[in-house]
Amino acid sequence: MSKPELWVIAERRLDHVEPTTQQLITKAKGLAGDHFSVVTILLEATTDHLEDELSVYGPDEIRIARDDRFPTATDAELADAIKQLVDQYQPNSILFGATITGRSIAPRLQAKLQTGLTADCLDLRFDDETLVATKPSYGDNIMCEIICPDHRPQMATVRPNTFVAAPAAGAATVTDSPVTFHPVDRLHVTAATPVVNTATTVGDASRVVALGRGAASAATIDSATKLAEKLGGRIGVSRPLTDQPRFTHDDQIGQSGNTIHPELIVNFGISGAVQYLVGMQDSQTIVAVNADENAPIFDVADYGYVGDAQAFMTALLAQFN
Amino acid sequence: MKIVVCIKQVPETNDVKIDPVTHNLDRRGLAGVMNPFDKNAIELALTLKDSRDDVQVALLTMGPDDYAESLREGMAMGADEGYLLSDRAFAGADTLATGYVIAQALKKIGDADLILFGRQAVDADTGQVGPIVAEFLHQPQITYAASLRLSGANEVTAERLLEDTKQTLVAQLPAVVSVRSELNTPRYPTPRNIQLSFAKPLTVWHHDDLDLDDSRLGQAGSPTIVTKVYAPEPVKRELTPLTGTPSDAASQLITALKNRQLI
Amino acid sequence: MPSTTAAAEKLLLQMVDDYTQREISPQDMAMDAAGDFPEGFLAKLTETGFLGIMLPQEFGGAGFGPEVTATVLNHIARGNASTAVTLEGHFKTIDQILKFGTPALQKQLLPSATERIFAFSMTEASGGSNPMGISSTATREGNHWVLNGDKIMITNGGLAEVYCVLVKTAPHELSVFVVDQDMPGFSFGKREDFIGLRGTPVGEIVMDHIIVDDDHLLGKVGDGGLIGDSAHDDARILMGAVLTGIMEHELKIATDYAKERKAGNTPLTDLQVTHRKVADIALRKETTKLLYQRAAQLKAAGQPYSEEAAMAKAHGSRAAVSAGDDTLQILAGYGYSREYPVEHLIRDARAMEIAEGTVEKMRSAIATAEFNK
Numbered sequence: 001m002s003k004p005e006l007w008v009i010a011e012r013r014l015d016h017v018e019p020t021t022q023q024l025i026t027k028a029k030g031l032a033g034d035h036f037s038v039v040t041i042l043l044e045a046t047t048d049h050l051e052d053e054l055s056v057y058g059p060d061e062i063r064i065a066r067d068d069r070f071p072t073a074t075d076a077e078l079a080d081a082i083k084q085l086v087d088q089y090q091p092n093s094i095l096f097g098a099t100i101t102g103r104s105i106a107p108r109l110q111a112k113l114q115t116g117l118t119a120d121c122l123d124l125r126f127d128d129e130t131l132v133a134t135k136p137s138y139g140d141n142i143m144c145e146i147i148c149p150d151h152r153p154q155m156a157t158v159r160p161n162t163f164v165a166a167p168a169a170g171a172a173t174v175t176d177s178p179v180t181f182h183p184v185d186r187l188h189v190t191a192a193t194p195v196v197n198t199a200t201t202v203g204d205a206s207r208v209v210a211l212g213r214g215a216a217s218a219a220t221i222d223s224a225t226k227l228a229e230k231l232g233g234r235i236g237v238s239r240p241l242t243d244q245p246r247f248t249h250d251d252q253i254g255q256s257g258n259t260i261h262p263e264l265i266v267n268f269g270i271s272g273a274v275q276y277l278v279g280m281q282d283s284q285t286i287v288a289v290n291a292d293e294n295a296p297i298f299d300v301a302d303y304g305y306v307g308d309a310q311a312f313m314t315a316l317l318a319q320f321n
Numbered sequence: 322m323k324i325v326v327c328i329k330q331v332p333e334t335n336d337v338k339i340d341p342v343t344h345n346l347d348r349r350g351l352a353g354v355m356n357p358f359d360k361n362a363i364e365l366a367l368t369l370k371d372s373r374d375d376v377q378v379a380l381l382t383m384g385p386d387d388y389a390e391s392l393r394e395g396m397a398m399g400a401d402e403g404y405l406l407s408d409r410a411f412a413g414a415d416t417l418a419t420g421y422v423i424a425q426a427l428k429k430i431g432d433a434d435l436i437l438f439g440r441q442a443v444d445a446d447t448g449q450v451g452p453i454v455a456e457f458l459h460q461p462q463i464t465y466a467a468s469l470r471l472s473g474a475n476e477v478t479a480e481r482l483l484e485d486t487k488q489t490l491v492a493q494l495p496a497v498v499s500v501r502s503e504l505n506t507p508r509y510p511t512p513r514n515i516q517l518s519f520a521k522p523l524t525v526w527h528h529d530d531l532d533l534d535d536s537r538l539g540q541a542g543s544p545t546i547v548t549k550v551y552a553p554e555p556v557k558r559e560l561t562p563l564t565g566t567p568s569d570a571a572s573q574l575i576t577a578l579k580n581r582q583l584i
Numbered sequence: 585m586p587s588t589t590a591a592a593e594k595l596l597l598q599m600v601d602d603y604t605q606r607e608i609s610p611q612d613m614a615m616d617a618a619g620d621f622p623e624g625f626l627a628k629l630t631e632t633g634f635l636g637i638m639l640p641q642e643f644g645g646a647g648f649g650p651e652v653t654a655t656v657l658n659h660i661a662r663g664n665a666s667t668a669v670t671l672e673g674h675f676k677t678i679d680q681i682l683k684f685g686t687p688a689l690q691k692q693l694l695p696s697a698t699e700r701i702f703a704f705s706m707t708e709a710s711g712g713s714n715p716m717g718i719s720s721t722a723t724r725e726g727n728h729w730v731l732n733g734d735k736i737m738i739t740n741g742g743l744a745e746v747y748c749v750l751v752k753t754a755p756h757e758l759s760v761f762v763v764d765q766d767m768p769g770f771s772f773g774k775r776e777d778f779i780g781l782r783g784t785p786v787g788e789i790v791m792d793h794i795i796v797d798d799d800h801l802l803g804k805v806g807d808g809g810l811i812g813d814s815a816h817d818d819a820r821i822l823m824g825a826v827l828t829g830i831m832e833h834e835l836k837i838a839t840d841y842a843k844e845r846k847a848g849n850t851p852l853t854d855l856q857v858t859h860r861k862v863a864d865i866a867l868r869k870e871t872t873k874l875l876y877q878r879a880a881q882l883k884a885a886g887q888p889y890s891e892e893a894a895m896a897k898a899h900g901s902r903a904a905v906s907a908g909d910d911t912l913q914i915l916a917g918y919g920y921s922r923e924y925p926v927e928h929l930i931r932d933a934r935a936m937e938i939a940e941g942t943v944e945k946m947r948s949a950i951a952t953a954e955f956n957k
Contacts (some may be wrong), residue, residue, distance in 0.1 A: 013484060014485050059339050074490070075452065075462055099466070107447075107452035108456045110453065111452070111453040116543075119449055136446065136553075138337050147545070186460075186492060187461035187492045190490065191489035192489075194486055216923060218544050231584070244468050247610075278555055287574060303574055305564075314574070316574065397595060511596065512599070512636060513633070513698075516647060516648075
């Protein structure tokens with residue numbers, strides 16, 4: 001008897017595979033063990049070869065449906081194509097990246113299949129063949145474990161960068177599995193232009209210089225602005241600084257739902273209330289500078305300096321030049 | 322032209338607590354407010370209403386009787402009428418069961434040209450109900466619209482920002498659209514319109530007012546079950562102290578950041 | 585189901601809190617520094633309908649009652665007291681036109697009160713607390729009144745477009761007329777440079793032979809003292825509300841700071857000296873709140889409220905200054921810094937020991953009311 005299938009829906013990002021897809025394949029392989037077969041579903045144009053990028057991560061099978069309309073297809077058309085494959089293969093579970101595309105197609109497919117879908121997951125595990133998905137709620141203040149006991153397939157979208165992609169040995173079987181493309185005449189993509197991601201909010205920035213009550217003077221804010229420019233990032237603030245006229249709640253990290261996970265965050269004069277820490281703890285590298293050596297921020301930081309924020313910032317700026 | 326904006330009421334703060342005994346979410350004392358992202362959808366509807374004479378804006382929500390407060394708030398912003406879908410049979414619904422009832426109500430309303438949603442609710446953070454409703458109604462969807470305008474008598478043109486691409490989409494109405502919060506700045510309800518909103522029609526539909534398959538309602542009609550709820554703990558990391566004078570410490574940090582390829 | 589009134593009031597306060605948090609609080613420090621409202625600030629406040637909160641619906645307003653109107657100013661003052669005081673000056677003036685204006689005058693003037701700010705002016709260089717000391721006059725010429733004189737220290741003076749002015753119609757007779765900035769003979773004088781409530785303009789108007797009809801007289805000839813007292817009463821309720829808002833702001837600053845800071849290794853929240861100060865701030869805030877709400881309730885019920893209104897302001901103004909002082913002490917160096925709002929909250933609160941009758945005058949009024957019982 002063949003193994004139940006755990007699917008990862010591959011997504012395109014410009015001419016390549018979306019990184020979240022690779023992360024999901026690695027995670028799925030870890031979850032599958034000997035019990036599941038990890039199948040990547042790829043919808044691509046007849047001339048595309050995204051399977052070459054996918055096979056590096058070692059899924060058991062890459063199942064491809066080809067149509068030249070796929071790269072510019074709309075949500076309903078893509079959901080319809082995946083539905084045909086689900087009907088044919090009856091997978092146990094389907095994972096999507098919680099990207100804009102993933103979060104748009106997955107619920108549409110869910111409605112077609114009349115099954116459960118858990119959004120924006122931060123962790124996944126299996127209890128036997130039941131997928132246990134951990135999703136944050138209330139702006140990441142609460143975590144919920146959610147299962148879908150009686151309906152199949154089980155579905156989840158997974159937040160990008162939650163898992164780390166790792167290349168894996170083993171040649172994936174590549175198969176073609178034709179579907180019928182059902183065009184939706186009432187909706188067309190009339191233009192598509194690549195965009196360079198520019199950080200407009202603190203949540204979008206890949207580098208953040210964060211300021212708290214201990215780094216609130218005009219001079220420190222000026223230095224921090226220069227530092228943020230040098231790092232190619234943006235200033236964020238903890239709640240007390242939103243009282244200052246130059247900052248708004250859009251600049252606030254933590255509490256108000258502004259959860260951030262930049263590559264680098266340098267915290268100045270922030271002692272670290274719980275919701276602040278939870279709001280930025282997924283940052284890849286965390287640096288903290290605070291006058292109080294007992295400040296909770298040091299518990300979650302990779303690098304810490306006990307001392308004056310302004311003095312440290314001045315020294316840092318001098319050495320950047 | 323009729324626009325229906327689907328809205329949700331959420332707790333006024335995300336600072337929720339877990340009951341230490343039952344491990345359930347303690348919602349006591351949490352006042353309900355309109356989901357902030359839904360205000361962007363209402364603002365879009367009202368902008369379209371301001372631009373044309375024939376636009377009627379209705380609001381639709383499913384929930385307990387106190388969700389009427391959010392409908393009133395939306396009517397105080399300028400919407401013309403509200404529909405509340407309220408019945409014990411609808412309670413405990415996940416996104417699929419919620420989407421089903423909302424879709425059935427939209428069928429009863431009947432002539433909606435444009436159905437709008439906010440990007441997601443700030444409590445459950447799923448953003449799933451819009452696409453589910455679109456699927457149940459067999460309508461095209463535009464999610465996370467960054468802009469939207471009426472580009473013809475029966476047509477909208479929208480921009481949508483994917484991670485890497487800006488798409489322009491043209492849809493023939495009727496269609497379902499969910500909007501990004503950056504789309505606009507919602508207007509405030511004025512004090513006078515708050516008073517006047519209480520004279521606008523608010524229709525309450527219960528179970529028997531809609532054509533429903535009972536097996537698809539509420540908890541029984543919800544494929545998903547929440548098995549555990551917990552508060553996240555900040556994850557501790559191993560701290561590398563930066564030591565000495567500010568200048569020494571800055572130099573150590575720069576070395577570390579270079580090693581991590583961050584600068 | 586809650587009543588329509590209660591539901592509307594809840595929605596109103598929700599909107600006010602949202603507006604205060606997003607539009608008003610962020611401007612608080614800048615207003616104090618600049619000594620004015622920022623560009624576009626009042627336009628947005630007006631566009632959002634704040635000027636018409638207590639104006640009856642028949643004149644285009646929202647028609648909210650005295651209690652919720654005071655509560656609105658309380659909530660706004662949590663973010664910025666100047667904004668609340670500018671609305672206070674506007675509302676108390678509308679109140680006098682509603683109480684004492686003829687239906688024709690109300691119909692003529694009040695619909696514009698949703699877009700134009702109104703002000704009430706009593707003080708002159710020659711007489712502040714003693715109205716009989718004023719020298720502005722209205723003299724009868726034919727079928728008209730001719731107004732002359734200089735009114736100073738008017739809340740919203742220079743910003744407001746419509747003014748109720750206290751003048752003498754005879755050597756020992758006070759009356760109140762309504763003038764419009766568009767009338768010939770009307771001009772603005774200097775703006776005060778006050779140490780607190782610096783967003784709110786306080787200024788001077790000059791009346792040089794302004795001619796008005798009988799219908800611009802409020803009440804009857806000789807009602808000036810009565811109308812002036814009434815304006816004071818209405819203002820004092822709202823000032824109690826503003827002071828409550830200032831104290832709520834102070835209390836929040838004090839408790840937020842205490843919760844985050846340590847003295848040595850002891851959290852400030854574990855120190856008895858902090859307990860004493862925080863408890864005192866909270867007590868002052870709550871007593872002021874009860875006093876202004878009591879006065880507003882009496883006003884809404886159509887009962888006398890003059891003494892209670894005086895109590896709200898007399899108690900609240902000193903209470904807010906003292907609460908600010910305690911807050912400053914908890915924050916110590918930060919409290920004394922101009923980068924934090926505490927010092928300007930003390931200056932803001934201090935204004936209300938003077939405006940709308942000094943605390944000394946309040947106490948006389950309260951004592952007189954007690955003697956008369």
